[in-house]
Structures are given as C-alpha cells and as structure tokens.
Amino acid sequence: MADIVVVFHSGYGHTQRIAQAVADGAEAHLLAIDADGNLPAHGWELLAAADAIIMGAPTYMGGPSWQFKKFADASSKVWYVQGWKNKLFAGFSNSAAMNGDKDATLTYLWHLAMQHSGLWVSLGIMPSNDKAATRDSLNYVGGYNGLLTTSPTDASPAEMARGDFDTARAFGERVAEVARSRA
Numbered sequence: 001m002a003d004i005v006v007v008f009h010s011g012y013g014h015t016q017r018i019a020q021a022v023a024d025g026a027e028a029h030l031l032a033i034d035a036d037g038n039l040p041a042h043g044w045e046l047l048a049a050a051d052a053i054i055m056g057a058p059t060y061m062g063g064p065s066w067q068f069k070k071f072a073d074a075s076s077k078v079w080y081v082q083g084w085k086n087k088l089f090a091g092f093s094n095s096a097a098m099n100g101d102k103d104a105t106l107t108y109l110w111h112l113a114m115q116h117s118g119l120w121v122s123l124g125i126m127p128s129n130d131k132a133a134t135r136d137s138l139n140y141v142g143g144y145n146g147l148l149t150t151s152p153t154d155a156s157p158a159e160m161a162r163g164d165f166d167t168a169r170a171f172g173e174r175v176a177e178v179a180r181s182r183a
Contacts, residue, residue: 002179004028005046008056009067013157015058015094018149021165025172037070052088052179059095059105089113090121090175092147106146124174136163147171
C-alpha cells in the first residue's frame, strides 16, 4: 500500500469536497491548508513520508489561491534539500467556468512538482466529448494533465456535479495504482 497525501486549499468548500473524493479513490491522507495558508502541525511530516503528493487548489483570477501559493513558497525549504525528489505528484483544480483558467493552475502545480524533481501523474481518463455526454459523465470538463472540476458561482458545494466526484475518485485510484506499481 502506497502512502499518499492530498494537500489542498479550499476557500468555499467546493475544492474540499473534490479533495475528499480524490482521497477516497486513492485511500489517501487529507491535508488541508488553512485560511491563513498554513499546514497543521503534522503536515510537513506527512508530506515527507508520502510516496505521492496530490495537490489541489481552487482557481482564482487565473491561478491558485494565495493560501496555496504560501504553502508552495514554504516548500522551498524542502526544495533546497530535494526532500521530495522522485516522489509522484498530481494535481486538481476547481472553478466556476467550465475550463477557464484551471489549466493555468494545473500548470502552476506541475511546475511546483518539477521544481521538487517529482514525477507527474496525468488524469489518464479520456474526455467525454460525444453527443451522449452529460455533466455526470467522467471527465466531462476535459482535463488531461490533471483533474478539472466545475462549480457554478451560485452553486453550493452540495450542488456539484456527480460526474466531477466520479472523475475525482477515478483520478485518486489512478495515482494510487501508479504509486503501488513503484513500490
């Protein structure tokens, strides 16, 4: 069994629900970045012990939340000693637009993983792009480099599409499968 951590920030609860679904699929530890951009006391130790780190952040104004960026900046101490070298990494983002700037956030997460000399795991699920596809289809939003989910600005976390949760669980399962294959 691989040790996997889902580290994420959620401003309004939508990203937290997706993080939970990813963690369920990966049988992973859930590690929330708080409203001030900090990890809980045991957070850095969990990340150090992990075989895989799945990062998640909402997309705000074309990139990840400032709270996630604060965590990323704090990881420079780990970067300096290459403490996460050769770990698996993956990422996800949620925003209101169907695609919008989520790709910019995933690119940010990918760059962070590459700076840490990590290995990136893609979504690995073909997009649902035929006429029969609905919002409840797997990968309806059409991500490749990571998980993209959507929640309208006037939707509560409880109103998110079932397909996004199904895709999130499948993504978590994929990361876990890749991590197990390396063990």
